[in-house]
Amino acid sequence: QKKELALLKNESTITLDGKRVEVASNIGTPQEAEIVLENGGEGVGLYRTEFLYMERESLPTEEEQFQAYKQVLEKMGNKPVVVRTLDIGGDKQLPYLSLPEEMNPFLGFRAIRLCLEEQEIFRIQLRALLRASSFGNLKIMFPMIATLEEFLEAKQILLEEKSSLQEQGVTVSNSIEIGIMVEIPSTAILADQFAREVDFFSIGTNDLIQYTMAADRMNERVSYLYQPYNPAILRLVKMVIDAAHANGKWAGMCGEMAGDPIAIPLLLGLGLDEFSMSAPSMLKARRQINQLSQSDMVNLANQALSMQTSEQVKQFVKETVEIQ
Numbered sequence: 117q118k119k120e121l122a123l124l125k126n127e128s129t130i131t132l133d134g135k136r137v138e139v140a141s142n143i144g145t146p147q148e149a150e151i152v153l154e155n156g157g158e159g160v161g162l163y164r165t166e167f168l169y170m171e172r173e174s175l176p177t178e179e180e181q182f183q184a185y186k187q188v189l190e191k192m193g194n195k196p197v198v199v200r201t202l203d204i205g206g207d208k209q210l211p212y213l214s215l216p217e218e219m220n221p222f223l224g225f226r227a228i229r230l231c232l233e234e235q236e237i238f239r240i241q242l243r244a245l246l247r248a249s250s251f252g253n254l255k256i257m258f259p260m261i262a263t264l265e266e267f268l269e270a271k272q273i274l275l276e277e278k279s280s281l282q283e284q285g286v287t288v289s290n291s292i293e294i295g296i297m298v299e300i301p302s303t304a305i306l307a308d309q310f311a312r313e314v315d316f317f318s319i320g321t322n323d324l325i326q327y328t329m330a331a332d333r334m335n336e337r338v339s340y341l342y343q344p345y346n347p348a349i350l351r352l353v354k355m356v357i358d359a360a361h362a363n364g365k366w367a368g369m370c371g372e373m374a375g376d377p378i379a380i381p382l383l384l385g386l387g388l389d390e391f392s393m394s395a396p397s398m399l400k401a402r403r404q405i406n407q408l409s410q411s412d413m414v415n416l417a418n419q420a421l422s423m424q425t426s427e428q429v430k431q432f433v434k435e436t437v438e439i440q
């Protein structure tokens with residue numbers, strides 16, 4: 117079986133009826149780029165940059181970050197690399213950034229909220245990214261975007277840093293796509309508004325599910341509410357994908373759901389363009405997608421969207437599609 121999967125390493129991901137999608141990987145360190153390629157990845161769909169900042173005494177310098185980003189971009193060649201700007205705060209604390217304790221860290225001062233306030237930290241990261249951009253196919257995305265103003269402000273800061281680097285004679289790519297993670301329900305609901313401003317969406321279901329269901333993703337007691345197949349989640353995902361396509365943009369997913377064999381047929385039917393998952397899941401996902409018909413999955417997804425419960429959707433997918 118392993119051998120059979122290995123044969124798919126250099127193949128593209130394309131359904132029986134010819135719909136092409138991208139299978140990419142999530143990474144946390146530059147070294148993992150190698151593993152992505154070994155597992156047939158068509159790109160990096162989420163580079164979580166938090167690890168650069170963790171387990172150390174002070175902020176990483178612009179130069180250190182530049183080296184890390186450049187390494188990933190060079191390794192991936194012309195394959196896309198989506199880098200997420202710092203998603204720290206809340207449960208992920210940094211010893212050298214003394215942030216006040218919060219009652220609800222998951223609803224608190226974190227990610228883009230922190231970056232827009234502690235702008236120097238943000239600007240250093242953006243400069244490092246912009247400098248690295250000429251070494252590969254970079255796309256930048258902002259985490260935990262809840263309002264359009266946040267996105268526009270973050271983009272403005274990015275453009276300011278770009279101009280200032282260019283004035284200094286630094287080469288910066290002119291084709292960097294700028295997108296957002298959709299992991300807060302308000303953003304999924306206003307996806308049609310966001311879709312005019314962003315270059316792409318990446319749906320972060322790990323958080324989108326927790327915020328939609330109001331169920332802490334780490335709390336065992338409420339894990340029964342953590343329901344990727346709940347029609348409420350599927351409808352939000354559909355809104356995001358439809359809004360992207362109506363505006364000529366693409367939509368990916370980088371939450372755990374993107375690599376789940378039960379979710380994949382539904383996501384394919386909803387029109388998802390990019391599936392980003394852990395490296396070891398990629399070849400299996402490609403094999404599964406290559407054996408499905410997209411038009412059949414559109415029917416599957418449409419029926420799922422009108423079901424009442426997560427359990428009904430799950431059973432329906434299992435009955436309709438062979439899950440290996």
Ligand code: PEP
Nearest residue numbers: 299320321322323370371
């Ligand atoms: C997500 O929320 O789905 C996501 C990919 O981000 P993280 O798991 O890092 O919060």
Ligand code: MG
Nearest residue numbers: 299320322323
């Ligand atoms: Mg998240």
